[in-house]
Amino acid sequence: MRIYILLLALLSLAGCSVKSVETVYHEAEDVTRFTAKAFKTTMRNKEIVLEAGRECTGKVICTDDEIKLTVKYADRFSFLKGKDLVLETEQGRINLNERDYSTSYSLQKAKDGTSGVLTEQFLFWLSESEFLKAAHAEQATLNIGDYGFELSSEERVPWQIMMDKERLLEIMDEEQQREYGQYPHANKDNKKLDLREKRLVSEAAESTWKLVKDSKNPEDIRYFLEQFPNSPFAVPAKLKLKQLERDKD
16 A cells, blocks of 8 residues: 555656746757647547747747747658648637648557658747637647647646746746746847957957967966966966976076
């Protein structure tokens, strides 16, 4: 009995560890990516996976940006290719026929046990207003050809959270709440300015080092180290200074 209770507790913790919306900042690209939890829906033995996300420049929660929506299908044979897609809601239809189609192939086993799986993907870019319509609709059906896949309101909750700043902040950890909620952050223009200043300092350090590296005067090297202590040339400068001081003694 105790083992059973422990297993239930572990499963519960594992479920809680998966956020409905993941927030990841990519420093190299200076973008934040918000990814809603993917979900599956089935119709007549056909199973599709839907994933939604948005990308914001900088460490911010942006608005009025397009939302990326992908529909995936994996089986031995193609299903998505060539089919019309329409998302039906009580608020109107959303045409999904402007999209990118791609495929990949792997040797994993298909549902029938045979090897070889073809994964198809449709990629759409929706306006914020269209995506909000899909996220908050009481009923939503994704029509793929003659198949109608019901998108339950429960499964679409992460879509709603991703589009609501206050709800998004609530599911973030404390550090992310501080970064995205309480304090403003430098915008991209300021970051570009910082990078430009760093580049100018680096160029100045390189030019100065070229002037003093062959000097026999220790004061020249000391001056360089005072001005550019964090320069990549600081290490050879220190070695040069020790050598000059040894020679002087």
